[in-house]
Amino acid sequence: MTPLRIAIVGYGTAGQAAAVLLARDGHQAEIFERAPEPGPLGAGFLLQPSGLQVLWRMGLLDDVLSHGARVDRLYGETPCGRAVMDMRYAGLDPRLCGIGMQRGALFSILDQARGDTVLHAGITIEGPDDADDRWLRDADGGRHGPFDLVLAADGAASRLRGRLGGVRRDAVYPWGALWCLLDAADWPHLTELRQRYVAARRMIGLLPVGTRPGDATPRLSFFWSLPIAAFDGWQAAALDGWRASVASIWPEASALLASTTTHAHLARATYRDVTLSRWHRGRWVLLGDAAHAMSPQLGQGVNMALLDAEALRDALRSEDLPAALAAYARVRRRHVAIYQFWSRWLTPVFQSERDLIAKTRDVAFRPMGRLPGGRGHMLRVLSGTQHGVFGSLALAPEFVDALTPSVR
């Protein structure tokens, strides 16, 4: 296909990955990011085999493995030690794992790979110019263009998706989280995502996320669940009271918070449930959370953003523009749908005031994973490789081999 002039709105993982992949195919990309100093927001995340395979195909897996932490197991329990969730990637393939990463680490790796693609920082894009959708309009009245294709990768709270006119559902979850990075110190579970639950009212998560360029201290991503209506109350109260609540649920986790002395140390996270009837209109197309925001309960959003960018690049290689956008949306919607379904159902099971649901979860979640068919499905959903209701996303043997040396 002839090289296109492409605008990318948003420099999160979706925008970053698209910038790298499309520039490598010879397209002329320009990025518009509203933050004056683009950088990662939040603490850490778990990369799944699905997303890691994209990074492998981009030639970035070694960089990722040199900073990330190998995660073999997801284990959740009640404060009295009753196991609620216990999943191991080895149940799918002994060589598979997730990789916990600091947001700053993946941001730097993708930013390095961007090369000389132009990044315009501090520009908020409002939408297409009313008269000509080849042009972008910014919040200060500026116009940018003309472009052959515009990627709207402006995140979960996207203001651009409404402009494409296909929003079926866009709801903010009533529960969110506080999160931060902590020094891993002598934390004993360095290959596991560990969670503790008190019904669905309290949840603490600790995920090993390795190091980042310029900082060799291994860290953990700490997650504390709470209703978004309680954010301000938490901020107004003394931190000691909150730390005592953490200690009552998980004393070892509370010890890690010793250096957390101000509220500003923890960032607030809210999340949305977004479904669309269309992912593209004219020459504008949605990527990442802008297209399919979901709760982080399944830990898939970064992986989806990487898969989106790669699928769009592939579609542009083989079709003319309108057909390529339709092909991209078809491929990605089919993969995303099952994760949207499960994250919608699972979120209140882990974050809500529904005690009966939580009690049922405590009793039934592990046995469900042992039912015929149940275990494989749960593991494929976890690893990002469930595709549609019955299919699975293929992992190349060479990729799985490349992941294996990360065993530490």
Ligand SMILES: Cc1cc2nc3c(=O)[nH]c(=O)nc-3n(C[C@H](O)[C@H](O)[C@H](O)COP(=O)(O)OP(=O)(O)OC[C@H]3O[C@@H](n4cnc5c(N)ncnc54)[C@H](O)[C@@H]3O)c2cc1C
């Ligand atoms: C608590 C929490 C834990 C999570 N854990 C995981 C996990 O373990 N694994 C996982 O895979 N995912 C996880 N996620 C989800 C993941 O963080 C997101 O799905 C992913 O970051 C989405 O990337 P994105 O590029 O689509 O959007 P974003 O990263 O939100 O990037 C959007 C960018 O667009 C910019 N922007 C917005 N509006 C405009 C505009 N009008 N003009 C110009 N720029 C604009 C923003 O400044 C931002 O830089 C988690 C999310 C949360 C909140």
